[in-house]
Amino acid sequence: MITRRTLVHTALGALAVGAAPSLSGASAKRRFKLKLAPHLGQFTAHAGAGVVDQLKFMADEGFTALEDNSMMQRPIAEQETIARTLEQLGMSLGVFVVAVGGNQNKLFTTGEKDNPKTFVKACQDAVAVAKRVNAKWMTVVPGVFTPRLPIGIQTANAIDVLRAGAEVFEREKLVMVLEPLADSPDLFLRTADQAYELCRAVNSPACKILFDMYHLQQNQGSIIASIDQTWSEIGYFQMGDVPGRLWPGTGEMNYGNIFKHAANKMRESGREFIFGMEHGPWKADKAGERACIESYVAIDAAL
Template sequence: MITRRSLLHTTLSTAALGVTPALFAAPPKRKFKLKFAPHFGQFVAHAGESLVDQLKFMADEGFTVVEDNGMMERSTATQETIARTLQQLGMSLGVFVVAVGGNENKLFTTGHEDNRRNFAKACEAAVAVAKRVNARWMTVVPGVFERKLPIGIQTANTIDVLRAGVEIFERENLVMVLEPLADSPDLFLRTADQAYAICRAVNSPACKILFDMYHLQQNQGSIVASIDQTWSEIGYFQIGDVPGRLWPGTGEINYGNVFKHISTKMRESGRDFIFGMEHGPWQPNKQNERACIDSYAAINAAL
């Protein structure tokens, strides 16, 4: 069986003979109708620890996008290797997290005079990484509540800080996506409607919602209705079933219906999205990794 890994080896071997490598090209096993994006570490049992081999395995399975929350923490050499491999495989990068550093949990809501400057500095660093790895989307999490301040004041402070970021991202045609989270009740941003209001106030194409269905199912539910209500400000989706944060079909969310609804809206609006697979399996296990891939193949077949 010809895989992309063997194809890359064949390409190098045949180049010396003057044979056109494209003649040996084999299509992936499937072509997903939506841009499902695995993350590094998700298929280690099949591909091993090498990031390059993991990308080759993802490409063999028909995935065209990968996401990597920790991209900014990787060395420049590793970032360049990832970018080069993505280009060779015809893949692209989804979100990575804007690494603020320091006391980032208090960066947005407090109104401290240094907050805008510190966030802008982090965004400048993120732009450099985005250019290196040819990425467009970056996750931003607006930290925790400042319990000494009213919620309206915290919201205004957060909007001010985000505006410092969009001034940088707009120039580069990059987008930060704000992610409501369910990890702790202390977090400031928790629902899609709250993120929607903030994005409308920031009023920039460089500030949109990361609609993570795993977190929002826990914090608010009504996923389909919420997608409709906040559609104009959604820039990116992420996936995970509840409970367990595993692949679709392992929990309570009817992802088949959710994806049919999103696909219909995409056709009607002409919009396109990446769907980050930010979920387990969390340990190397071939059976679970294959079950994860098969769950997306089943969704794909039903669309």
């Protein structure tokens, strides 16, 4: 079975709710111009394992959002703690993954005839979590390419499934974002233009593109041109440098130019996005964590 990638080091640690420090007066040394969203587990060398402490560290460093792919798998008490802490810190919540059948690694495949019913149930479950944690965006990834079916048939099947899910989210003014991935050549959705085609066909404000630059650099390149071409259907951004999937400046991508272009388009269009930091450090190391943060400081200064 093809599995969806996740940030592998998302340690929950001890919540220690009763011992949590007062957050209402927390103030950041800086606030990044873009809504940058780290993951839990990304800065544990500095913040420790406690969720509240991690979120406070992010806010103190100037981050104004959080991503949590695994939100649907967390106990309700943990979800409520995260939501409450984000509100106290003035932070937003970015995407979490729509877990099909309670498993965020299970993808719906484009050829299965029972997909609409299965997917709709997963979307309904995601809505309940989104309301609890004050989320707006949910990640969705179509499954594997099916060699026995013509690509047009698979695309039509995917559209049917996504329309059924979009109806669920649209009623609640929520948005599913479709993510092309580079994890395997067997995956059905791999490029931004293909996601654009699906979104235009579904024709719903509840179905947009998750423009993950790490994956798209590998599958297609031309990131800035692709942003321009698919801009109207982009709902969310994620990033990581290539190769290595670490922070900007560690690989071949010119994130300074990419972010400057995106920021200019945002100003011109009046739109705002969360930028999910779906990359390493992959282990608790203060030097690596600080290098990650400072890479964004340098980019932010030039925006």
